[in-house]
Amino acid sequence: MFKKITATLAALFLCAGLAQAADSCDKQAEDKKLAGAAKTSFLKKCNADSAAASPAAAACDAAAAEKKLAGAAKASFTKKCVADGGPAAAGKPDAAAACDKQAAEKKLAGAAKTSFTKKCVADAKG
Structure with missing residues (x-):
């Protein structure tokens, strides 16, 4: 709210x-x-x-x-x-940063990183 x-x-x-x-x-x-x-x-x-x-x-x-x-x-x-x-x-200002960090920990790059980050941020919103 x-x-x-x-x-x-x-x-x-x-x-x-x-x-x-x-x-x-x-x-x-x-x-x-x-x-x-x-x-x-x-x-x-x-x-x-x-x-x-x-x-x-x-x-x-x-x-x-x-x-x-x-x-x-x-x-x-x-x-x-x-x-x-x-x-x-x-979304949450820190959500993208947190998702980027998670993607780095999983050693994702390129399209996989983009897809993961997008889903992660969407999940953080809801």
């Missing part, structure tokens, strides 16, 4: 921050006297930059760095992570 309340509050603050960023971007566009396609392009970039600056994005970037991801793999991971609400929203 506590996790649901925490997740709901985190989502509420994230949405409030994004709404505030959208208002800020609109104001910046007005200040620059942008109109038409230039305004649309500016708002799209501004809102994307604001979303990337969110706490969830920062946490997801850190998680990607821990996994030593780069390029398209990092971008894909970060996008999915932010959409899911950040790395902590995927």
